[in-house]
Amino acid sequence: MRFAKVDWKMKDLWLLLPLLTMLASRSAWAQVDLNGEWSPRIYNDNRDIGDYTGIPLNEVGLLRAESWTPDQDALPENGRCYWPADLGLRVAPSQLYIYQELDSATQQIVAYHLHTAWLDQTIWMDGRPHPPDYALRTYQGFSTGKWQDKDTLVYTTDHFKEGFLTRTGAIRSSKAAVTSLINRYGNILTITMIIDDPVYLTEPYIRESSWVYAPNQVTATQHCEIPAEGTLLPAGSVPSFLPGQNDSLSDFAIEYGLPLESALGGAETTYPEYIKKMKTMKRAPRTTTTHYRRFG
Amino acid sequence: MEMQSGSVTLRTGRMFLFVAGLSLVVAANLSGQIRNNASPTGTPRATALKDFTGYWVSVVTEDWRYRMVVPDKGDYVDVPLNAEGRRTANAWEPVNDQTAGNQCKSYGAAAIMYVPGRLHIYWQDDNTLRIDTDSGTQTRLLHFGGSAPENLAPEWQGYSVARWGEENEPIVQRVGGGGPVGQGGPEYENQLPVGNTGANRQDREEDYKPVPRNYLKVTTTLMRPGYLRKNGIPYSGNARLEEYFNRFTYAGQTWMFVTTVVNDPQYLIEPYIMHSHFKKIPDGSGWDPTPCRVDEPR
Numbered sequence: 001m002r003f004a005k006v007d008w009k010m011k012d013l014w015l016l017l018p019l020l021t022m023l024a025s026r027s028a029w030a031q032v033d034l035n036g037e038w039s040p041r042i043y044n045d046n047r048d049i050g051d052y053t054g055i056p057l058n059e060v061g062l063l064r065a066e067s068w069t070p071d072q073d074a075l076p077e078n079g080r081c082y083w084p085a086d087l088g089l090r091v092a093p094s095q096l097y098i099y100q101e102l103d104s105a106t107q108q109i110v111a112y113h114l115h116t117a118w119l120d121q122t123i124w125m126d127g128r129p130h131p132p133d134y135a136l137r138t139y140q141g142f143s144t145g146k147w148q149d150k151d152t153l154v155y156t157t158d159h160f161k162e163g164f165l166t167r168t169g170a171i172r173s174s175k176a177a178v179t180s181l182i183n184r185y186g187n188i189l190t191i192t193m194i195i196d197d198p199v200y201l202t203e204p205y206i207r208e209s210s211w212v213y214a215p216n217q218v219t220a221t222q223h224c225e226i227p228a229e230g231t232l233l234p235a236g237s238v239p240s241f242l243p244g245q246n247d248s249l250s251d252f253a254i255e256y257g258l259p260l261e262s263a264l265g266g267a268e269t270t271y272p273e274y275i276k277k278m279k280t281m282k283r284a285p286r287t288t289t290t291h292y293r294r295f296g
Numbered sequence: 297m298e299m300q301s302g303s304v305t306l307r308t309g310r311m312f313l314f315v316a317g318l319s320l321v322v323a324a325n326l327s328g329q330i331r332n333n334a335s336p337t338g339t340p341r342a343t344a345l346k347d348f349t350g351y352w353v354s355v356v357t358e359d360w361r362y363r364m365v366v367p368d369k370g371d372y373v374d375v376p377l378n379a380e381g382r383r384t385a386n387a388w389e390p391v392n393d394q395t396a397g398n399q400c401k402s403y404g405a406a407a408i409m410y411v412p413g414r415l416h417i418y419w420q421d422d423n424t425l426r427i428d429t430d431s432g433t434q435t436r437l438l439h440f441g442g443s444a445p446e447n448l449a450p451e452w453q454g455y456s457v458a459r460w461g462e463e464n465e466p467i468v469q470r471v472g473g474g475g476p477v478g479q480g481g482p483e484y485e486n487q488l489p490v491g492n493t494g495a496n497r498q499d500r501e502e503d504y505k506p507v508p509r510n511y512l513k514v515t516t517t518l519m520r521p522g523y524l525r526k527n528g529i530p531y532s533g534n535a536r537l538e539e540y541f542n543r544f545t546y547a548g549q550t551w552m553f554v555t556t557v558v559n560d561p562q563y564l565i566e567p568y569i570m571h572s573h574f575k576k577i578p579d580g581s582g583w584d585p586t587p588c589r590v591d592e593p594r
Contacts, residue, residue: 032509041569053360149346151461151509152542181553185461185511185540188569190555194546204546206357208571210555256361256368270356272412272431273582275364275593289368 031147032184034112037219038096038211047168050252052265055170061200062264066246068169071239074232081224084139084163086178086193088119090207091167096189097219112145112153117220123155130158137161137174153182165195165205170265173199187213203267250284257286339422340440345460345510346543348425352415352552352574353582359570363412365593367527375529381563388528390590400588403432404452404522406531409539409554409572412594414583425458430585431594444517450533454519461509461540512541524558524568526593535560550576 052065072078088094094116101111103126114121123145130142137159145155158177165172176197183190188210195205229235253263259281262269268277356363362371372385393401403411413431420426420437427436438458448455516537524531538557543550556570586594 051361053364054357056357148544149510151511152544154544179546181542181544183511183540183542183553183555185513185555188540188555188557190540190553190571192544192553192571192573194551196547204549206355206551206573208358208553208555208573210569210571256365258361258365262364269360269364272354272356272414272594273584275412278365290370 034098037214037217038189039214040093041210042093047166048252049168050249055265056201056203056267057265058202064171065169067240069239076226079226083118085121095219254284259283341419341422348417351577354412355575372529376565378565384530393590400452402523402526403588405454405516406537406558430583432588433585450518450520454516456514456516458514461511461513514539530563531560532562
């Protein structure tokens with residue numbers, strides 16, 4: 001009699017089996033804990049004007065880079081308040097604070113938040129779709145992520161406004177998408193960014209940076225002030241070099257004894273066989289070899 | 297009728313309990329196997345969590361001017377050298393290495409993944425993953441299991457022990473949480489690393505059963521003194537190298553990412569972290585073996 005009454009519940013119990021199995025093996029599938037304070041170990045981002053080495057720029061990308069002048073930093077839209085993650089995490093050494101956002105009812109991770117002194121980025125983990133093409137584009141873009149292979153947080157960012165790849169004018173278009181991987185190797189956090197830009201790049205541009213776990217660190221809050229238009233530069237002006245008129249473009253190549261062409265980037269320059277090719281290329285006489293003797 | 301239904305349900309209930317129990321056993325076994333970093337019966341080759349074998353080419357999108365050309369003497373910006381490290385780097389003369397037969401100093405284990413070139417990775421045997429490089433014609437052997445033998449003579453590639461990663465692997469940290477040291481300047485002279493070692497680490501290892509990860513961790517010791525870059529930035533024979541290998545497929549293309557941590561208190565203020573990435577290629581075309589050279593980037 002009793003069994004007859006619980007007949008339907010037995011069917012329900014069968015549905016619990018997969019859940020039971022998942023719970024039993026939970027420790028094997030637990031994701032990596034990314035939360036906490038991370039201290040940067042970001043090196044080599046002191047690029048000069050004309051140093052586009054390693055960037056697979058296409059012809060249009062190079063033209064845009066050549067047109068850049070440092071005065072463009074004074075434009076309100078280029079203030080540091082707007083640094084996107086693919087620029088800010090790589091070129092602006094800053095402490096990094098990562099925290100997760102949980103759904104109060106299910107305790108599932110809704111999002112990860114990456115906070116530095118220069119930017120705040122949200123990575124949505126709840127499966128929400130990316131916004132439609134006509135939706136508002138922002139400097140940080142829109143990011144969604146998922147765990148892969150139990151140890152890699154993979155997230156994709158798109159819906160950017162146009163931004164910069166470097167602080168010296170290499171550009172990234174609003175059509176770009178950035179696929180980022182976050183790996184925790186013990187107390188080291190490595191973020192790899194694969195930047196794909198159909199407008200200005202011919203191949204994915206890959207950047208890697210690492211941080212070290214620093215539980216006693218306190219990441220600074222974000223402070224920035226956007227100058228009103230017309231205060232630093234005349235309103236409406238956009239300083240730039242016209243093609244062929246950038247007189248600083250070759251300074252970097254001359255200082256380091258490089259063929260000018262090699263310093264201007266391009267996918268070909270990123271492969272080992274390019275070393276052999278460089279031997280046959282012209283280079284201007286060097287002016288110095290003591291650029292970094294200042295500490296010596 | 298009701299009794300019959302109840303009897304059927306009883307059998308169903310017993311079957312449920314049996315299957316549930318079986319599930320728990322299977323799941324626990326699975327969890328245990330992964331935790332132990334390998335199947336108890338399989339070899340490292342058979343139970344590899346990721347496949348790194350094949351041909352790879354380095355794609356130099358960062359640190360280009362330190363890798364694709366020989367940097368100038370004294371150009372060690374961004375490397376956290378201490379005073380002894382700077383003195384040694386400033387004394388670098390390539391002709392001395394040539395004369396002394398030390399042409400391979402910049403092709404040692406701490407630098408070789410950073411040198412532009414092609415790799416061929418394959419299993420030499422069930423326990424040894426082998427990396428051949430065309431730049432400098434070097435061979436690295438990644439030994440799964442065990443530890444570096446005692447009394448082994450130092451070599452350019454040292455002795456590498458490989459295993460799959462574990463959660464919360466402790467590493468040396470330095471005091472404070474500010475920005476990077478990175479400039480090699482005298483103002484950082486007193487910023488010494490502190491070791492998160494000893495009892496603290498031991499306690500944690502005892503209390504905590506790590507959950508394995510799918511990356512490959514390689515620890516290398518017993519290296520001959522070498523150069524981190526072609527321009528004589530030194531690492532010592534006491535350096536300890538930790539490398540983390542991972543792979544990722546993006547837009548149909550497979551990539552291998554290597555994060556390298558050089559621990560060398562003799563020449564470095566703090567562990568130096570380097571990165572390199574490689575694109576998988578179908579075969580050995582483009583393989584260009586070169587000898588060790590003191591005046592060439594590869």
